[in-house]
Amino acid sequence: MKKLSLTIDYLEYDSMDELTAEDKSLMLQAHEAGKSAYAPYSNFSVGAAVLLENGVVVKGSNQENAAYPTGLCAERVAVFSAGSQYPGVAFKTIAVTAKSSKIAVDNPVGPCGSCRQAISEYEVLYNKPIRFLLMGETGKVLELKNVESLLPLRFEGKDAFHSH
Numbered sequence: 001m002k003k004l005s006l007t008i009d010y011l012e013y014d015s016m017d018e019l020t021a022e023d024k025s026l027m028l029q030a031h032e033a034g035k036s037a038y039a040p041y042s043n044f045s046v047g048a049a050v051l052l053e054n055g056v057v058v059k060g061s062n063q064e065n066a067a068y069p070t071g072l073c074a075e076r077v078a079v080f081s082a083g084s085q086y087p088g089v090a091f092k093t094i095a096v097t098a099k100s101s102k103i104a105v106d107n108p109v110g111p112c113g114s115c116r117q118a119i120s121e122y123e124v125l126y127n128k129p130i131r132f133l134l135m136g137e138t139g140k141v142l143e144l145k146n147v148e149s150l151l152p153l154r155f156e157g158k159d160a161f162h163s164h
């Protein structure tokens with residue numbers, strides 16, 4: 001038996017204004033995407049913007065449903081849309097932001113576990129790290145350098161479907 005540990009490096013910016021011009025633009029597009037959220041049940045609007053290797057940005061917002069589990073998070077709407085519109089094009093960065101009509105969202109929002117797994121698939125597929133930029137409606141921004149940082153010991157297809 002061995003005791004092991006994992007550490008995660010990430011960056012914290014006091015505000016969006018500390019980001020590079022490209023990253024700030026992506027975050028602004030995530031904010032823009034959040035305006036199309038359909039969130040009448042939670043009143044929590046999430047926007048995601050995925051920057052692809054070809055420079056295209058694909059946006060998504062959460063889409064809820066009266067049968068709650070049927071709805072989908074902004075991140076998966078965005079990455080599935082990117083995957084279907086631009087097959088074969090790697091993802092560079094995903095920016096995520098959220099706001100609520102009920103509370104102030106002034107802390108970064110982390111993607112849910114299912115979204116982390118969904119995004120992981122594209123990192124493995126293209127063998128290129130996908131960076132995350134996370135924020136609330138206002139306040140600080142967190143930057144993580146890849147999916148592994150958000151989903152350590154993740155499940156990959158090679159573990160189950162490919163012979164070694």
Ligand code: THU
Pocket residue numbers: 039042044045046061062063064071072073074075109110111112115
């Ligand atoms: N939601 C997202 O879109 N992304 C997240 O990372 C967390 C949660 C959505 C799902 C649901 O529509 C609402 O936020 C409240 O959970």
